[in-house]
Amino acid sequence: xxxxxxxxxxxxxxxxxxxxxxxxxxxxxxxxxxxxxxxxxxxxxxxxxxxxxxxxxxxxxxxxxxxxxxxxxxxxxxxxxxxxxxxxxxxxxxxxxxxxxxxxxxxxxxxxxxxxxxxxxxxxxxxxxxxxxxxxxxxxxxxxxxxxxxxxxxxxxxxxxxxxxxxxxxxxxxxxxxxxxxxxxxxxxxxxxxxxxxxxxxxxxxxxxxxxxxxxxxxxxxxxxxxxxxxxxx
Numbered sequence: 001x002x003x004x005x006x007x008x009x010x011x012x013x014x015x016x017x018x019x020x021x022x023x024x025x026x027x028x029x030x031x032x033x034x035x036x037x038x039x040x041x042x043x044x045x046x047x048x049x050x051x052x053x054x055x056x057x058x059x060x061x062x063x064x065x066x067x068x069x070x071x072x073x074x075x076x077x078x079x080x081x082x083x084x085x086x087x088x089x090x091x092x093x094x095x096x097x098x099x100x101x102x103x104x105x106x107x108x109x110x111x112x113x114x115x116x117x118x119x120x121x122x123x124x125x126x127x128x129x130x131x132x133x134x135x136x137x138x139x140x141x142x143x144x145x146x147x148x149x150x151x152x153x154x155x156x157x158x159x160x161x162x163x164x165x166x167x168x169x170x171x172x173x174x175x176x177x178x179x180x181x182x183x184x185x186x187x188x189x190x191x192x193x194x195x196x197x198x199x200x201x202x203x204x205x206x207x208x209x210x211x212x213x214x215x216x217x218x219x220x221x222x223x224x225x226x227x228x229x230x231x232x233x234x
Contacts, residue, residue: 007038018097020044052106056133058113063202064180065138066173068101068187069094069195070146071123075165076154091150096169101190108186111176118170121225124163126172127210128224137205140222142215144199164225174202 015022048054074093098117106112114134116126123145131138147162155162169192175183180198187193203211210222 003038007040011040014097018099020097020099049106054112054114056114056130059130059134059136059174059202060113060176061136061202061204062177063113063174064177064198065127065140065200065202066175066180066184066187067123067145067197067199068098068171068173068193069169070148070151071118071167071170072147072151072155072162072165074168075122076151078166079158080154089150089154091148091154094167094169096192098169098171098192101187101193102171104186104190105173105183109175109179109183111179112173112183113176114172114174116172118167118172120166122162122164122166123170123172124161124210124222125225127222130172130174131208131210134202135208136202137207137209137211138200139203139211139213140200141213143213144197146195146197161225163222177201 073091077091077093080089118126184196187196212222
């Protein structure tokens with residue numbers, strides 16, 4: 001019961017910080033041994049203010065691609081807590097409510113084209129799905145993508161691409177080039193967006209795909225993640 005009270009208190013604090021209301025709940029019974037501790041599943045309903053339009057169909061060549069901070073911390077943190085992966089780290093999950101940061105971004109510019117969270121499949125999945133839906137190509141710069149050394153070391157040890165690893169407090173924003181700096185400034189005013197950066201742009205290309213300019217000066221494709229996506233619980 002002590003753990004349950006602590007978790008419910010955390011839910012209350014986080015909902016208050018995000019400006020949302022918990023309106024209902026339910027419990028499930030599983031077979032003995034099927035759940036070691038506690039699983040929580042949530043869903044939410046939100047509304048955009050009148051006049052705000054977001055979607056991949058609005059993306060145009062020349063638009064900027066923005067990111068609100070360091071990648072892959074959540075996925076590596078979760079994997080470090082599992083017995084099947086024999087490594088330890090001081091990293092913490094990036095899980096956080098982004099509602100206030102997003103609200104600020106939408107308030108400063110009418111030229112936000114698209115937003116997307118970077119959960120399972122990470123940045124690579126989000127970019128590829130966006131490119132396919134928009135019918136546009138995206139070019140990102142490896143040197144511009146913020147990844148901590150601890151994350152890079154863990155990914156190298158586990159044979160993972162950090163662009164494929166799950167995040168919980170990260171989002172990708174596509175906006176018009178002329179509003180890029182104003183939107184970045186709005187993101188950086190929030191705790192969840194202090195390390196916000198521009199990581200790429202939408203480019204003219206014969207087909208929709210994602211390209212990355214590497215730190216060595218070359219170019220490679222960023223593919224959709226394949227096989228088992230880690231971690232299973234995000």
